[in-house]
Amino acid sequence: MTRAIVINQLGGPEVLQLGERDPGRPGPGQIRVRQAAAGLNFIDVYFRTGLYKSAEMPFVPGKEGAGTVEEAGEGVFSVAVGDRVAYSGANGTYADAIVVEADKVAKLPAGVETDVAAGAMLKGMTAEYLLRRTFEVGPGTTILFHAAAGGVGLIAGQWAKHLGATVIGTAGSAEKCELALAHGYDHVINYNEEDFVARVAEITDGRKCDVVYDSVGRDTFPKSLDCLRRRGLWVTFGQSSGKLPDIDLAILNQKGSLFATRPSLFGYTATREEFEDSANSLFDVIALGAVKILIGQRYPLEKAADAHRDLEARRTTGTTIITMA
Template structure:
């Protein structure tokens, strides 16, 4: 049996229930993993509220780290006793242990703690695909990154610095802006204290940025397009302020033949080999010290509702983990 956080209806954090569930044995292509730490992400909020609907009741949580307890037939990249971490569908990480597909479970190097492993997989592999797979970037390129002091943002700031990429961040307070700059953002703009689009234009000599990485959604979408240089790429990868309303695709032509995409991590990691390669790239960054995993908040599994309240109210910085 394993204590597990589930929801039986979409809604607020009060929907969480803690139940004991039978874990069982792994089948073909599966593993059983005993969690040591669990990561929280904004996609968890989307799923809980029903923005991303799920068939209910359902366990929650998309990433965790722990120790492999049992291995099913056909699994060759993991063995009993291995340290491992993952970001994966379907949800179910808010638990003491689970049986799951092994394809997206990745070996966790000894030099990375369980808390770091739990906090880095979904956010870190997101940064990996944003910088290297969606619109591959090179030294000298310029990126606008919204919510630069969040869990994904602080990793992106460090990633950009390690590769010679100029990152202009945005955040909601001067303190968060300073945090982003401390982690490698070249500039960070407080979007509450001025016209951030004009400031982006000023910082780029009027040209605009090569790529915008926007997980805020509705509130920043129009300004993001206006921050791009001609032929620039808009990467919309989240909806923290709400989904982007329908828009006239012709506006992309009028604003400079812009490109736009709406990728997800789970498309990229759906292929086992790609997932393992992305995890290895991320782990190498962490082991070299290029990227440090900033864990700003820790909650007990039993306090998962409080963790969601803090996350949804944007009262968190860096990564948030549940301790098992």
């Protein structure tokens, strides 16, 4: 038996209870990992509250983490016992040990630290697919990225700048704006003090943006659409402020023949080839120094509920990890 955060009923952060669970032995194609840390993400909140449905109850939350392989099942050749690995899209990473499919892990190169990888996989690979595949960002592209000081936002700002884009962000305080400006953003708008639609128009001389990346949801809709130029793309990939209302698609026509998409990381990393390409692209920009992962907060496993409270209250910046030691 090992320690784990076990959810026995849906609800607020208080349902995150420290308990014990047997992670089991790895079967064919699986590995067992002794975890160093797990990453904290809003998707964990969605599963805790029931907005997203878990396959079973009780369950251990968490979708990303990193650690050391302690046992490998039959037919595993990509990694070996003692290797450092990281993963996104796993289940139950709020635990000391986890069994995970070997084809959904990436072996860590020497230039990437284990705790950094624990909090970078889901957020970093999200930034990768958003900037390189949902919309191919490059020189001449102007983007707006909401929640610029969040975990995905700080990675995306640096990566988009590395790709040559003009990068505009939004954040909710002067401190968060300064943080985003230090991580690749050319302009950051404090949405509590300025109308971000008017400010985007001013920054771009009325041309507006090619693409808006929106993980906020209810609070930024439909104003995000007003930041797009004709035939621009609205990428809604989260809903930290609440669920979006039902949308009449005619609004896309009314606001300039816009495009809209609701992607997810799992839709972009369904195959081993896609997963490896995304992970290796992330490791490359980290090793190059083009993207630096800011671990803003660390919580021990037994304080997972506090981590959720701070995340939902928007008291976190950058990447947050839950540590097992």
